[in-house]
Amino acid sequence: MTQEALRPDQQKPANEQDKPSAQAAKPNAADEIQDAFRKLEKTRSILHSAGDIEVGQTPHEVLAETRTYKLLHYQQMVNKTAKTPILVVYALINRSYVLDLQQDKSWVKSLLSQGFDVYLIDWKTPTVADKYVSFDDYVNCYIDDCVDIVLKKNKVDKLTLHGYCMGASMSAMYTTLHQEKVRNLAVIAPVVDTEKDTTVIGNLAKNMDVNKMVDVIGNLPCEQLYACYSALKPFKQGVNKYFNLVQNIDNEQFVGNFLRIEKWLYDTPPIAGETFRQWISDIYQKNMLVKNELKLGNDVIDLSKIKVPLLNIVADEDHLVSPQCSAPLNDMVSSTDKRLMRFHTGHVGLIASLYSQNNVLPKVGQWLKARSQ
Amino acid sequence: MNKMFNFWTDVMKLPTIGPMYAFSKDIGAYANDFINLGKIMAELKADMDSYWSLVNAAYIKAAKETAERAPKQLLSKDDFENYRRAAIEAFEDSFTALFASPEFSTVYGKLFSTQLDMSKAMQGIAEKNFKTLNLPTRSEVDEILKDVAELKRSVRELRKNAEMAKDDTRSATT
Numbered sequence: 001m002t003q004e005a006l007r008p009d010q011q012k013p014a015n016e017q018d019k020p021s022a023q024a025a026k027p028n029a030a031d032e033i034q035d036a037f038r039k040l041e042k043t044r045s046i047l048h049s050a051g052d053i054e055v056g057q058t059p060h061e062v063l064a065e066t067r068t069y070k071l072l073h074y075q076q077m078v079n080k081t082a083k084t085p086i087l088v089v090y091a092l093i094n095r096s097y098v099l100d101l102q103q104d105k106s107w108v109k110s111l112l113s114q115g116f117d118v119y120l121i122d123w124k125t126p127t128v129a130d131k132y133v134s135f136d137d138y139v140n141c142y143i144d145d146c147v148d149i150v151l152k153k154n155k156v157d158k159l160t161l162h163g164y165c166m167g168a169s170m171s172a173m174y175t176t177l178h179q180e181k182v183r184n185l186a187v188i189a190p191v192v193d194t195e196k197d198t199t200v201i202g203n204l205a206k207n208m209d210v211n212k213m214v215d216v217i218g219n220l221p222c223e224q225l226y227a228c229y230s231a232l233k234p235f236k237q238g239v240n241k242y243f244n245l246v247q248n249i250d251n252e253q254f255v256g257n258f259l260r261i262e263k264w265l266y267d268t269p270p271i272a273g274e275t276f277r278q279w280i281s282d283i284y285q286k287n288m289l290v291k292n293e294l295k296l297g298n299d300v301i302d303l304s305k306i307k308v309p310l311l312n313i314v315a316d317e318d319h320l321v322s323p324q325c326s327a328p329l330n331d332m333v334s335s336t337d338k339r340l341m342r343f344h345t346g347h348v349g350l351i352a353s354l355y356s357q358n359n360v361l362p363k364v365g366q367w368l369k370a371r372s373q
Numbered sequence: 374m375n376k377m378f379n380f381w382t383d384v385m386k387l388p389t390i391g392p393m394y395a396f397s398k399d400i401g402a403y404a405n406d407f408i409n410l411g412k413i414m415a416e417l418k419a420d421m422d423s424y425w426s427l428v429n430a431a432y433i434k435a436a437k438e439t440a441e442r443a444p445k446q447l448l449s450k451d452d453f454e455n456y457r458r459a460a461i462e463a464f465e466d467s468f469t470a471l472f473a474s475p476e477f478s479t480v481y482g483k484l485f486s487t488q489l490d491m492s493k494a495m496q497g498i499a500e501k502n503f504k505t506l507n508l509p510t511r512s513e514v515d516e517i518l519k520d521v522a523e524l525k526r527s528v529r530e531l532r533k534n535a536e537m538a539k540d541d542t543r544s545a546t547t
Contacts, residue, residue, distance in 0.1 A: 032450070131515070132522035141529055200472045207482025209489065216489045216496065231472040235465040243457065274522075297526070 039249045043242075046255060053259045056097035058109045063119070064149050068133070070122040071146045073153070074112055081115030082372035084183050085154045088120040089143060089174075091166035092275065093225065095267045096122045099164065101260050101352045110357060114365040116372070119150050121167075125269040131218045133272040135279075136296040139173045147174075147181050158183035160368060164351060165189050165321060166279070169289065172329060173296060176305045184371045186311040186364065189321045189347060190329055192303075193290040194283055197325035199318075200231050205284040214277045219270040226268065232319055261348070290328060306333035309371050313341045313350065313364065320347040339367065396505060403501070410494045417491060420484040427477055435460075435467035 059075040088108070090096035099107040099120065111118050121143065126133060150159055161182050163171030168190030175182045194202055213220070230238055241258070248254040271279070278294075288294040294301040312330050314323040323342060330340050341363060345355050443459035444452045471477050500510045 129518060129521070132519050134522075136526070137522075141526075198473075200469070203473050203475070203478045204481060207478045209482065209486040212486060212489045212493075216493045231468075233465065234468050234472070235461045239464075240461050 036246075039246050042249050043246050046249070046259070047262075050259045050262055053256070053263055055102070055260055055263060056100045057103065058100045058106055058112070060120075063153065064146070066142075066145075068124055068126075068130070069142055069146070070124065071149060072120045072122055074108055074118045074120070076117065077109070077112040078115055080117055082117070082369055084156065084158065084160050084372035085117040085119060085150050086111060086160045086162050086186075086368070087146060087150050088118065089161060089163040089167035089171045090121060090123060091164055091168075092123055092138075092271050093166055093268070094264055095269070096120055098264045098348065098352050101264065102256070105257075105352050105354060105357060107351045107356070107361065110361040111365065111368075114361075114369065116365070116368065117154065119146070121146050123269075126219055126272040128218060131214070131273040134274040134296070135170065135173065136299075138275065139170055139296055140177065140299075143170060143174050144178060147178070151181060157181070160184040160186060160372060162186045163188065163190065165347070166191065168326075169283070172303060172306065173289075173294070173301050175308060176301050176303060177296070177299055179305065179308060182308050184309045184311070184368065185306065186313070186368060187326075187329065188313045188350060189315060189318055190312065190326050191283060191289075191321050192332070193287065193325050193328040194285075195287045195290070196322070196328065197284075198322045199320060199325075201228055201320055202284060202322070202325070204228060204231065205280050208280055208285075210277050210280040210285075214273040218273045220273065220276040221270055222268040225271075226266075229265070261352075290332065292332075303329065303332040304334050307335050309337040310335045311339050311341065311364065311367050313343070313360065315343055315345045315347060315350040317344065317346040318350070337371075341367075399501060399505065403498070406494065406498050406501070410491070410498075413487065413490045413494055417484075417487045420480070420487045423480045424484050427471060427480055431467045431471040435464040438463035438467065 060072045061075070062070050063073045064071040088096075088099060090099065100109065103109060108118055108120065147159060147161075151157060158181055161171045161175060161184070163169070163186075165188070168187035169192065171185060171187055172190055172192070175185045191197075194205075232238075245255070245258050248258075282288045282294055286293075289301065289303070292300065292302045292304065310330065310333055312326060314326045316323055318326075327340055330338050341360075343350060343355075343360050345353065345360075350356055350360060439456075439460045442463060443456045447453055447456060496511060500512060503510045
């Protein structure tokens with residue numbers, strides 16, 4: 001299958017494609033069976049080349065690159081109207097291009113079109129040599145380095161830190177330790193109070209012998225992550241989505257959307273062993289973040305030290321980080337300017353859907369703009 | 374004469390540094406490793422049984438509910454579609470309830486832990502072989518990785534302190 005075939009914008013209209021001609025108004029059973037086989041065959045061939053679909057197409061430059069991360073700087077689309085730059089801290093799970101999955105559903109592009117200067121930390125795949133890389137390294141070294149680069153480039157002394165999921169938790173950790181560099185903290189679905197987490201992931205994490213896992217295996221392998229994912233809505237999403245794909249295989253837009261999400265779902269790098277040990281043991285099992293007991297190196301993460309304006313964005317239907325787990329951040333910080341925004345969508349729908357473009361991003365942009373001058 | 378005896382003494386010692394001597398010396402430890410591996414495999418079998426019994430129960434529940442909710446006869450395209458919907462709903466409910474249950478979390482955690490025990494036991498045997506052949510073992514490489522990570526943190530601290538000292542000096546002079 002060619003690249004063009006995977007891009008809905010370059011495909012022929014559905015009626016010109018390899019559909020059988022509509023001979024009769026009401027197809028008979030033989031025609032239906034034949035059509036079902038045609039759809040299955042087309043699905044098989046499309047799925048085989050799913051990885052070729054293009055994602056993350058908003059123009060950007062790589063501002064800095066190390067063995068651990070790439071710092072992306074997106075090209076301005078309109079005149080910059082917000083003085084404070086935004087640094088997006090992506091999670092360590094899957095890839096950052098979910099924030100720029102496709103042009104009409106891009107979180108990054110929407111922020112650019114609202115006049116923000118946007119930077120993003122794109123984490124690279126950890127290798128065996130990164131087994132002992134911990135949250136201390138991610139927060140106090142890699143994020144701090146990126147913050148310094150952005151501040152220097154924009155000639156400002158503060159920025160907006162904007163984290164998603166695990167990246168949101170890391171952004172909150174960073175803000176407690178380096179508040180002098182943060183103007184606003186805007187987090188999407190942060191993992192905070194894991195005792196209140198009602199998700200399957202939270203349930204599985206509670207009995208995982210993570211110390212033994214890291215000692216024996218090292219980094220968390222992607223297969224283990226797939227096993228966890230397969231337990232999330234296993235039939236409605238895991239099985240039914242393929243039925244829907246077969247049924248909609250002649251709808252280019254549907255197929256394009258499906259393949260981009262599918263590519264992201266299966267683009268899962270391992271997680272550095274020591275970081276994963278802290279994530280599961282300290283945050284999920286001992287709930288240390290909410291108890292203000294989590295330690296990064298010699299520093300204790302005390303969320304009550306956060307005084308900067310806080311925006312916490314959560315999704316009611318989030319089955320990866322439940323809203324009950326994210327919302328307590330607002331009660332823990334000392335900020336006087338804080339807001340919790342709840343939206344009726346899911347974990348990915350919150351950032352990569354038409355719903356988020358129409359309902360979430362305008363409100364987020366408005367909040368950020370008012371605090372970015 | 375002494376020279377000749379010394380030569381033969383050295384020759385006699387040679388096998389003690391070779392792999393065969395090391396293998397024969399460790400034979401008892403190898404036997405223990407394999408007995409231990411057998412015990413872990415027996416435990417793994419018991420944990421697997423617990424895991425599959427939970428999955429099986431969830432499957433039976435879902436199949437029963439599908440039979441109750443789905444159309445009894447599949448005569449039209451709509452019947453097939455309704456059957457699919459009913460099956461997806463029933464399986465989703467049953468398996469999500471299973472995965473979210475504390476019982477599943479415990480059984481899954483135990484199974485995962487036993488699988489790790491097995492990997493650990495096999496790694497132990499491999500490590501012994503590597504030592505016998507005088508090759509670096511995984512735990513030795515691990516120690517190096519740990520040292521490297523700590524060194525990197527120390528360098529980071531030193532660099533930061535140096536930069537702070539430089540800033541202090543600069544502000545004192547101006």
